[in-house]
Amino acid sequence: MKKIIVLVLLAAFAFACSSKKEGNMIVEGNIKGLKKGTLYLQKMKDTLLTSVDSVAVFGDGNFRLSDNVDSPVIYYLTFNGNTTNRRILFFGNQGTITINDNIDLFGISPEIKGSENQLVFNKFLEVNSKFKNQRLEFIKKEFEAKKANDEDLLKKLEKDFSNMIRRKYLYTTNFALSNPNSEAAPFIALTELFDANVKLLDTINNSLTPKVKNSDYGKRLDKFIKSIKSNSEK
Missing domain, CATH: 2.60.40.1120 (Carboxypeptidase-like, regulatory domain)
Known part of the structure; x- marks a missing residue:
């Protein structure tokens, strides 16, 4: 039994x-x-x-x-x-x-x-990893400059770092603009450009195809931009 x-x-x-x-x-x-x-x-x-x-x-x-x-x-x-x-x-x-x-x-x-979006995302990650490595290198150099009390080097590093960030934002924006039919574009904008000038986000948002605009990340990007603009008007 x-x-x-x-x-x-x-x-x-x-x-x-x-x-x-x-x-x-x-x-x-x-x-x-x-x-x-x-x-x-x-x-x-x-x-x-x-x-x-x-x-x-x-x-x-x-x-x-x-x-x-x-x-x-x-x-x-x-x-x-x-x-x-x-x-x-x-x-x-x-x-x-x-x-x-x-x-x-x-x-x-x-x-x-x-996943077609994964192919697009992988291309972005290849270049973005280089920016991440550069960022780590700047942190290392800044630490060493502070330890040596080298004010001139610190000023140079600050300027070079700002230029690197601008290059990163420009590359990220151009990449998203080159892939307006991929949901990876608004995702990249949300995760990599959240603290960038809202004009860059707006440019990306306006370039997206109707299908991507209506996607989950497309809707989130549009909502995020509207919230930034709303807060700036207060």
């Missing part, structure tokens, strides 16, 4: 797993070297990072996750719920997205296919 109960429970569990309703976005792939662990599919809801799906991985590193996507937005693939040191950031959209990575270098250089 006990064996029958166990078999019934196992059958019910298997049916529940197989009948899991999938969304219009499938995220699948392989994390090489992952023998045991849990992968979480997460996205921002308001200001909170929320898990929308998860899967326990055993042995081969293969995984399959899903969610319903109304508009392309950023998702995170995290390992064992760690959202800081071990995560893969990618643009989610309807359809199948394939992500392959290695557990030892998880999140550093994953292979992501199936």
